[in-house]
Amino acid sequence: MAFHSIDWTRPWLATLAARGRRWQSAALDGYPSYLAELNGDATQAALVTGRGKPLAFIAQEELPPGASYEGYIAETGRVPTRHNLHDFFNALMWFTYPRTKAALNSHQADQIDAFGVGPTRGGLRDALTLFDENAVLFPCADPRLADALRRFDWHTLFIDERASWSTRCEARLFGHALLEKLVAPYKACTGHAWIVDVPPEYFAADESTARAMLDESVSMSLLARPIDSRAFAPLPVLGVPGWWPANESPEFYGDATVFRPGRRTRIQC
Incomplete structure (x- = not known):
């Protein structure tokens, strides 16, 4: 599904529509415009990740090879973000419930530090995910x-x-x-x-x-x-x-x- 498929009149999206419509328009303009819109909002909101790093959004390919997604976010504040609906809504939740997203990120990063990234996440990481x-x-x-x-x-x-x-x-x-x-x-x-x-x-x-x-x-x-x-x-x-x-x-x-x-x-x- 593409960005134009989002229907902001759905009741479950009503409280997200103001920012969501603006992001949707930027996403339809292209990947660079989309990331610029997200980062403009992030700078203004001054949000932080699970270890207090200022929140920012980067293209997925900027995630270093071998780096864990959640650990990288916690340590750098930079959220690798694809040009798709899945990551669109992930970013939107960082602005809607920033403390909750930071708490999830903190737990995930702590688990990765303690146990590494193995073939399975383990019970706690499964529940967090x-x-x-x-x-x-x-x-x-x-x-x-x-x-x-x-x-x-x-x-x-x-x-x-x-x-x-x-x-x-x-x-x-x-x-x-x-x-x-x-x-x-x-x-x-x-x-x-x-x-x-x-x-x-x-x-x-x-x-x-x-x-x-x-x-x-x-x-x-x-x-x-x-x-x-x-x-x-x-x-x-x-x-x-x-x-x-x-x-x-x-x-x-x-x-x-x-x-x-x-x-x-x-x-x-």
């Missing part, structure tokens, strides 16, 4: 809704408590591979939800404040303790109320190949 690629942040002010998500109780989460969305819970996409997939949405597209306990006033905050609250909370939780893949709950993203016209009908959620029955008891996010 899963978060980076496919996470859906699930801010929630009602433990019953978080419990419904953990227990695969789709009827409660999406039908009985439909009015609770945007007032007591919501979904925000983080994983850049997931964002890439949703350029061409399909019903079975499923993210890995990371449940974030938030106070009720989170849902009354303006967009900038809410996003900063979420970024701080998630980054702090990532830095506080190791994570593993069991810390996520599956979330079929087109089931989120308001995100897909067909889910206005309760029958949409009756598809057990997508909204699978099950029970999780070890999710700790």
Whole structure:
């Protein structure tokens, strides 16, 4: 898929559209224009990577041979970036949730320093990569809704408590591979939800404040303790109320190949 395929009217992209449209236009102009746009924003925002280096974006071919991607970012601040949708959304997340991206980068770099880059990543690096690629942040002010998500109780989460969305819970996409997939949405597209306990006033905050609250909370939780893949709950993203016209009908959620029955008891996010 090409850059022109991005539809910024999709509900999950609404909060990203202002910067995203500008970047999209630059990307359509070509690779140099695209990198220049990203770096102009990076200079203005003064963001840093996992080890406090000023964030910048470089062409993928500038990554030195043999250098690890995450380790290079942590040590230099320079993010190797291809001219494609996958890396487009990765860069966008650096600006949307900068503290969370820096926390992920810090953990990845520490793991690489400790264990090197082998044929397998190991449990912690697998979980960090899963978060980076496919996470859906699930801010929630009602433990019953978080419990419904953990227990695969789709009827409660999406039908009985439909009015609770945007007032007591919501979904925000983080994983850049997931964002890439949703350029061409399909019903079975499923993210890995990371449940974030938030106070009720989170849902009354303006967009900038809410996003900063979420970024701080998630980054702090990532830095506080190791994570593993069991810390996520599956979330079929087109089931989120308001995100897909067909889910206005309760029958949409009756598809057990997508909204699978099950029970999780070890999710700790």
